[in-house]
Amino acid sequence: MKDFIIIGNKAVNGGKISLNDLPGSAGRMDVLCRCVTSALFISFGMRRDINVWLILKGEPGPSKIVRFNGETMRSLNPDERSSGSLIQKALLIDASDAEKQSTPGVFVRYGNLEQLLQNFSENGRPLFYLKEDGKDVLEMTQTPETAALLENGVYILGDNQGVFEEDEKTIEDANASKISVGPISLLSSQCVTLILNALDRAQANE
């Protein structure tokens, strides 16, 4: 099982978002949509052992978490508008602190990064924070011990604005290990692709 948490610093969390303006009025929702595609899609199918948790921290608040669950996902295509449409539907139902399914495989609730990381830590899941000065994920997959941790990892990524100070403190307090995917700072969705490729390669060499 792998989980990807993407922090949407300005991502709108209520009302009807415009699918024609995901980058603008929806608060760079396009960044999150691309991460969903990178995490769940392969050429002829879907990665079923993955959850993508989108933290929508923008207006009007409070923060919501939309989860895309690979195992039960239906009606999702790789284009940004497709995942955007499922996020739109998730934001139109009455949210509570408990997760509700809005469409098959998509869930929504009120929540923030701190609660999410606490849940994962309580379940013994290793946390990884994507950061330029982190350890190279490809190198880490060369060692069986760290490869096993990565295979069961929870990966935390920022959006186009990165991760703000208070969230970074939350991540550090949760003892996440810093990892990186190469020498150049890339789009969040590209980082997701590179993490999964490193894991695919490790699994093929087992």
Next chain:
Amino acid sequence: MKDFIIIGNKAVNGGKISLNDLPGSAGRMDVLCRCVTSALFISFGMRRDINVWLILKGEPGPSKIVRFNGETMRSLNPDERSSGSLIQKALLIDASDAEKQSTPGVFVRYGNLEQLLQNFSENGRPLFYLKEDGKDVLEMTQTPETAALLENGVYILGDNQGVFEEDEKTIEDANASKISVGPISLLSSQCVTLILNALDRAQANE
């Protein structure tokens, strides 16, 4: 200099495409848009040493080539709708066999894969064909000779339907080397990300 050629088997090549339906009526134009984003964008800027050549083989015909040139590109954002909008503008101008610029950094002309590969071959550019049974690009970057070829490479990828037989024959006749990016068949845009990451890593280790 690196060039990416993406074959859009059904991609519409005339008339006004709908930005609200890139996957449907525009003939999986979303696949090509994602490749443009993967090839040209990094976290805080653009890769300037890259061209992306989209071969639009669909209706109404004949086939057109839309080129995104990193060096001179303006007004491009990472979302699919942004590159889709520039493709839309390129398809609305009168095309000829000679390239015309439709918007800054975007060029269009009539043309097909065979002519394109011939031009690259005449200029001594090494051709690489992305294929599951190809040599691993990460391994190839370990050898200085092949790394230098890759750094100057022309990369040929199919879309969601792959590469049809006649195009595959054209690619083989042009003596392209087969390369792969890992053990699992991925989206074209994900493959672009993985090729560029392998090159980034090689360059950082020089």
